[in-house]
Amino acid sequence: MENKEANIYETDELVGQYCDFQYGDEYFGVTNFAKACAQKAIAYTKDIQQTKALDLGCATGYASFELAKVYEYVDGIDYSQAFVNVGRQLQQTGRISYTQNGEGEIKNRKEVTIDDFGFGEASRKVHFYQVDACALAPEFKGYDLIMATNLIDRLYQPHLFLKRIHEKLNAHGVLVLTSPYTWKEEYTAKEFWVGGYRDVNGNEISTLDGLKEMLGENFELIATEDVPFVIRETPRKFQYTISQMSVWKKKF
């Protein structure tokens, strides 16, 4: 990644927001997104070996812990050191505290413990790393499941991840992606968008089309489904988004 200092995911504001998103209350009846995605990924892999999983772009780690309730070994990888530190702290000390926005300049301190989520035993099976998803080292390999939720449209060059990720999966392993496909030039230069643009003939290229193009050689698309999520910004401002989950089975 080119500009680590400007990485929004290193800021206190986003650390607080993601702690609340992953470990805080549910809003408008929408299930915790990290929990929903991990449980769906577990269900999509129930007929294959469930030994080793990778949660790529794991943020503050909730889904990595949830996967470890079933998987024997889970790597949680994120580019943000501040996010990875939250997962490690919960694992090592059994608790985290974070700042939640109130009105205006008011900030409230919230605290959660590992027992609030039943992660105590599972947490020992999780390994967190601050690593770039576009440049994964050779030792990250041999996974039965790779999950990357809401990651692709935040990568600086998503094709670097998408074109190589099959090498990291075991035969018949499963790749679970989710994304709301909110492409923005501040994260991804337009030339690298997987979809959300018109081609030279004026045809609309959707991100799912782009994913089929990039992943089709090595994967079969086995399912898509919508997964909603709510991120709390302030007591009266929430982002309500519908992410698309796509599930890809490695061909060989």
Ligand SMILES: C[S@@+](CC[C@H](N)C(=O)[O-])C[C@H]1O[C@@H](n2cnc3c(N)ncnc32)[C@H](O)[C@@H]1O
């Ligand atoms: C929109 S958040 C999604 C977080 C979480 N997976 C979720 O579903 O809520 C994007 C995440 O991707 C991480 N990220 C962005 N670029 C990355 C990269 N090159 N390598 C690894 N993680 C990256 C960010 O730090 C952030 O945690």
